[in-house]
Amino acid sequence: MSDTKPVLDQVDADIDNALERLFSLLRIPSISTDPAYADDCIACADHLVADLNSIGFDASRRKTIGLPMVVAHGGPKPGTGAGPHILFYGHYDVQPPDPLEKWTSGPFEPVVKEGANGKQIVARGSSDDKGQLMTFIEAARAYMAVHGELPIPVTILLEGEEESGSKSVGPFFAENKDELNADVALVCDTGMWDADTPAISTRLRGLVHDEVFITGPSRDLHSGHYGGAAMNPIRVLAKVIASLHDENGRITVPGFYEGVKDLEPEIRAQWDGLGFDEKAFLGDVGLSIPSGEKGRSALELLWAQPTIEVNGINGGYTGVGSKTVIPSLASAKFTFRLVGEQDPAKLLEAFRAHVRALIPADCKVEFSADGGGSPALELPLDSPHLSAAREALKAEWDKDAVLIGMGGSIPIVGDFKRALGMDTLLVGFALEDDAIHSPNEKYNLKSFHKGIRSWVRIIDELAKG
Template sequence: MSGLSEVLARLDQCAATSLSELIEFASIPSVSAQPAHQADMERAAGWLMERFKRAGLQTVERWPTAGHAAVYAEYLGAGEDAPTLLVYGHYDVQPPDPLEKWHTPPFTPTVRGERIYGRGVSDDKGPLLLTVQVLDAYLSTLGRLPLNLKFLFEGEEEMGSAHLNELVAQNAGRLGADFVLSADGGMWSASVPSLTVSARGLAALELTLRGASKDLHSGRHGGSVHNPLHALASLIAGLHNESGRVTVPGFYDGVADLTPQQREGIRQLPFSDEAYLNQTGAPAVYGEVGYSTLERQWHRPTLEVNGLWGGYTGEGSKTVLPAEAHAKITCRLVPGQEPERIAQLLRTHLERRLPPGITLQIHSSDHGARAYRLPDDHPGAAVAREVLAELYGKPPLDVGMGGSIPVLETFQSVLGLDTVFFSFAVGDEDIHAPNEFFRVPRLYEGQKAWAQFWWKLGQQKLAERRPS
């Protein structure tokens, strides 16, 4: 029996234990956004540290931040000439609200059929945990790994990874690797293997419009002073034209159109607008004219209003002319766009269109991110495609991510590392929503795939992996 076969056999033997561990880990309500769960965050970090130690690692550390700590662990026994991977994931989860929508308690993970339900089982505790279980299988059977591994599991991803950039910069000397292999992310569907090769960037702003110094009686003052809600509605309505394009001057500067290859790749995907509408509950698709739904989601920049508020919104009527109106806006970006520049363009555009009698205050979020694309010839992508093709019997399709992951820019700008997504979560598993679930077979498929990835990469020579 070869070394890899022994590892895979060990994983099969421990299948029931692997699932039990996920149930135990997901029972910890590690909700990073809520201060009431501070102790639970510490408990989850401690649980991970103990699991690493049980797997056989000697170097396991809690890395504190100004918020929630990260967990770092390393195996460097393969030697300097062996490949080195930085494995990324996050142990924090989203709040479970609304609780009344859950069929079973969110932090009492429940297995029904081939699914395990619970907050965080898909995002990201299941995909994260299986990497540690594969590590354990290697060390318990072979006593070694074919490559060096560094694990960085943060506790603030669901809060925008607020302190990760600083943490990575402080520890850059210890985080050197050939590339990042991410347990976070997801696949296109349970039946179609895929490799995520791009993610859009992000620029976020919050607007505050002010008129009078206090709320006024709408009967006495309406029509005499400007209503901030009216001004805000006008500004928002003017941010897109009838073709769905953003009207901010300069917004599309530097944005390349899709290549024929990109369009053909999207056409090969098993996607239909009808199925998409059934999934979302929306009555019709909408967006920039001239592009398909997936082309807009993955390769075109967008501007969306995430929230509008002001005045009286309680029960009944209150005839108020509000002093303030507010909005939250996010722009999803593509290669060629810089978050700071887009935020400034939007600021300038809004200020120029501001009506008299209204003042505007704009707060730009610190959690912007550039768009990301994995190089087509990346050695990690080649290994991932080979592993997925062997596992599922067909080559994976390249897909994009409409959302943004700020950590991608952190790894690239601070460490100079590309990130290969290798998660076995699926996009329909209701992450961030009630009744989040993870397919139990994906736990075992992910274990096999990670074991094979490490084995295959470990057989490659350094010169073969690094471009000249």
């Protein structure tokens, strides 16, 4: 019998108590976006500090420039040869519950209901992120109840502003770098491939944003008096936007694909074997054909290819009815999703050079003063921490964990890399239908229970070194 089995037995025996502990956390309306709930956010942090201290962690509430962080330390001292030092991250703040009339029960009155995939915990924060972070805390609780101590050094960091911009993260990391430094960060703010298939997110796309302002005439002009003679900046902007992709959907900005790597054969084969239904995915939003580079699957376009998107256009008269005007100014907002080793600063300058080359002599172009962004992140496939997590998840779910990408960004993962020099292992148990940020947010009881068991196994595999 391994040391893990009695810990897993403890998890199973204590699951009803674990659920009630989660309910106690979910009842606290820790809404970080609304200053009226600042005291509730502090109460939530204090609740977690007390809980962590009760199971043997050295936990405390830490002051920041905004809402507090919770920091806790447990297990052997780092550097004593007891395996890798891990930093587990979660956030205790939640989104506002509005619109309240859409909830079938109180957003901060957690209940268990029957759902499509079994019993569901329904409450704001049940999936994002209180249920998720409690899977790790409950795993640590069970391990310490059975063995008296964790087998590896563990630091826990719980944030209170993830849903409102994480303004305190940068300063807090700068002031506490030595204390937070670890071998690998663990983030449980992601999901499963489906209700029975675990997933590890090994890649996050980066993000660059910019805004383009094109000025033509010195003032708005009457289109009858000047039309045909005066350059219209909307026409110039339309030309710029149309120039960004060729007929095959490939981005035309010179040097844009520098740093974009070919997809590893293992990953391509795994993604191809997932049975992802592109037509259903796009059909759900009234579309049918992937718009990116031809010849690539939708998953590859979402997870492993860069993008340029136009997020908004402004210029001329946009009110009701007609106004015969040639506007003085036209503008557009752009975002670029990055992959591989694309350099955000280099890419931004390449985009701006491409735009400048298309501006006629009678017009001028300016760009957003705060244009910039963050690079993509990837966990190397030969990472020992990734190998440990794959073994652990397969043992718990009796299926190989899918190594997926994420089309969006998780800013804290970039902060871990840039500020603390750490790679991040992203393992979560949420499902696509959890309705995070929406009314009737839920977290499957199976996700909660097997999520706890999964973290027990991951801790054990990491301890094997």
